[in-house]
Amino acid sequence: MLKRAKALFLGLLSLASLLFAGGVSAESATRQLNMPQGVTEVSQAAYDIHMIMIWICTVIGVLVFGFMFYIMYAHRKSRGVTAEHFHENLLVEVLWTVIPALILIVMAVPATTALLKVYDTENPDIDIKVTGYQWKWQYEYIGEGVKFMSELRTSQDEIYGREPKGEHYLREVTQPLVIPTNKKVRFLITGNDVIHSWWVPDFGVKRDAVPGLFTAAWAKTDQPGTYVGECTELCGSGHAFMPVVVEVKEEAEYDAWLAGKKEEAAGYASTIGKQWTFDELMVKGEEVYGRSCAGCHQTNGEGIPGVFPALKDSPIALGPPAGHIGILINGVAGTSMQSFAEQLSEVEIAAVVHYERNAWGNDVGDIVQPIDVLNFKQSQ
Secondary structure (H helix, E strand, O other): OHHHHHHHHHHHHHHHHHHHHHHOOHHHHHHHHOOOOOOOHHHHHHHHHHHHHHHHHHHHHHHHHHHHHHHHHHOOHHHOOOOOOOOOOHHHHHHHHHHHHHHHHHHHHHHHHHHHHHOOOOOOOEEEEEEEEOOEEEEEEOOOOEEEEEOEOOOHHHHOOOOOOOOOOOOOEOOOEEEEOOOOEEEEEEEOOOOEEEEEHHHOEEEEEOEOOOEEEEEOOOOOEEEEEEEOOOOOOOHHHOEEEEEEEOHHHHHHHHHHHHHHHHHHHHHHOOOOOHHHHHHHHHHHHHHHOHHHHOOOOOOEOOOEOOOOOOHHHHOOHHHHHHHHHHOOOOOOOOOOOOOOOHHHHHHHHHHHHHOOOOOOOOOOOHHHHHHHHHHO
């Protein structure tokens, strides 16, 4: 008995230390234990049905266990009570069948209402196509001519411990998804290579991104801010490096952002035919390589022996430019080298090929222009 009391005291002491250590209040600890409310109609509907079910289960638990403990106390052997011998009580059997059935019907009404709201993706104000890649997201604003990749911005040096980890370690991206307040945004979610899963907890949105299949979800909020999620489907060795970051802006600010992205897309077309200099391509290529290639081939181009091939002194980087371009555009079947035709622009592919052919002592000396990449694509 003494051991049991001591264990109970230590347990309560541990709970108190968890609640109050580091200035954490009991109220905030409760909030952390419960389901977050989120900022959208969908997340609020999920929270409401969660709380309804919690209270129904709580009431049932209190009644059932209260009645059970009362029976054990009032009819204990020490009071001289003799157990009855009976079975097949029709009234009891009817009650324990009908009452749970009625409870389930009552629970089904709010649950069905919430589900109808979750899957009501009709009549959106904005459509955004979300495509999962290993290991990044592509966002395309349907009908707006705006499309871009959102990749992990955390440096390889942070990931491998060569420098201190930043405040937003593994939660920062090159370009976040941007949506406006007070607009119904429909997400059309698919995958390019393997199954991913696009999850933003504060939106109450989690949908699998399956190659060849589109799943739909939606969000609408009046609260500007930055909301972070991640891929929640084990999609390969880079699964942990695939965050989702969404910025919600006021409508006027969003309109200005979208106009800027349209101008950027229009300006890009003029850069395809531009004759880039050697140094311009090296600067651009180094930036693209660090973002999209260094995770596998390493920042020094030496790769990971037995896993990812080296680009330094490699036949790929030292061979004909067309073969090098072809690998980035088509990928290599049966390997981890995927196609970058839809992930990188002609300028980015040209720059990174140029960089790989002239970095780390490769020094091929030729120049790969964006028009070369475009011509290669059109020749296929």
